[in-house]
Amino acid sequence: MDWTAIWLSVRLATATTLVLLAIGIPLAYWIVFSPRRWKFLVEAIVALPLVLPPTVLGFYVLIAIGPLSPVGRAYVRLAGHGLPFTFEGLLIASVLYSLPFAVQPFSAEFASVDRRLLEASWSLGVSRLDTFRRVVLPLSVRGLVTGIVLSFAHTLGEFGVVLMVGGNLPGVTRTVSISIYDAVQSLDYQAASRTSLLLLIVSFVILASTYSLQRTVWVRPRH
């Protein structure tokens, strides 16, 4: 089994999830609570990866971070090497690709918090930001868990974007899905089936435990 690829995928999925937590929560907060009328545009952009072919997204990311773009040139000056076909480049692509899988569950859960609770909090002198921290976030645990798990699992299974942006460098950009593809290409069906089975089981276990958790997580007071 290609443990290097598996370990790389786990690292990539973990890093992607952490970045999505950091930018997904403020983004979801803005989408839910901003009075701006044009926020539907942002919502549409966030949801784009759901409908775009991964190759299209990957193509644009490749161009955007490539040596011909300002972003790519700036990165070369800072880091001494380009973004395409690196772990960092892959991370950027993965974050964009999994954005809706984090932001949508987050914002759905934020929006479902009873507005009267927010008003009660404001009237008690607590600022909007502190209200979000003390009321909205604790009541959105389910949505946060869902978003985290979906981002992780989605990144674990991504293929097209990785191929476009990362290529196939062992230990750097060859993720588990690429490894399976390689194995099949070289007619090593045994390796492909082992790795596929592992990915299938891991994904199923993650999703099943999340759904079971959603039934019992949340506050169960002792009477």
Next chain:
Amino acid sequence: MTAGPGGTVLRVDVEQRFASGFAVIAALDAELAAGSMLVLFGPSGAGKTTVLRQIAGLERPDAGTIRFGDEVWCDVATRQWRSPQERRVGVVFQEPTLFPHLRVRDNIRYGIRVGDGGGDGVGVRRPSPVEGIVTMLGIVGLENRYPRALSGGEAQRVALARALAPHPRLLLLDEPFAALDAPTRTRLRRDVRSLLQATGTPAVLVTHDRVEALSMGDSVAVMIGGRVRQAGPISDVFSRPSDADVAASLGIEAVLPARVVAAADGLLEIAVHDVLLHVAERDPIAPGSAVYACIRAEDVTLETRTAGHASTRNHLAARIVAITSEGPIERVTLDCGFPLDALITRRSREELSLAPGAQVTAAIKATSVHLVPRL
């Protein structure tokens, strides 16, 4: 603007239009003495809750001003605005709206900030004697529970404690007793009234329940169709509605401040001014209690001489002040030591040859006088 000798002036003059076409155009000028209660009274959909939410800062009027004491909370013309956080009011909604993830103790302490004196008009929130509030509201021993383990009445008591814990300058109550069963409601009304008086917190109460308005309010503003139609001390407004709409929403009854003098065999003796009335009341009320005596004009009969052995308990010497015709019915305004109306048919008036200035006897059955105890 300036605080009167007894309290803070709340001045509301707002306009807000809704997409449905409904508009709230409300003007209100009330001096709120410490511990006193202003009732916003009116039928459902009259705009009471909108006005309350504007006072709380949870709703922005399209035009107008809201002032509290010498602070401008909202002035649309000059774009002045104080956030709900800066107004330091307590709000209790019809539903308890407790934070479900926090225990009762943490719900109550939620608004208390220790030490931190916020700038920009936000006063220092001192740690408060929460224990006193908790004791007065009878929720001792519930501190470790989560809201979902509370009954409706308990939850509303916790919501009250939470609103009062940070020492609000004004408590806003939006039909907080409406969702409770009758015995719970009565107890909670009494406790809230005494708690407000103990803490000196003035309050604005939104209700459509006239018994609630009478038993808890000191002054009342009657709202109908988005407008404040009449405001003033509660017995004045209830006894002298300014027009037919107000009268209809208040219920057409004389509301007389009275005091229970004696109680015996289920029969109470009450004094209205200096006039004694007998009242049959199912619920016992202790002598000395302040009450409102409510008498419907159609329950007052007029006699030109006293019938010695009728079953009617109350016979009052009265002078006719005025007679106004309401179709086949005549409204006879009486002075029997206190103002009282009687409704009689035109034929009766003709048979008894009643005229302003005439002396008559007003008869009221003891079962026709309804008492609302003052809390």
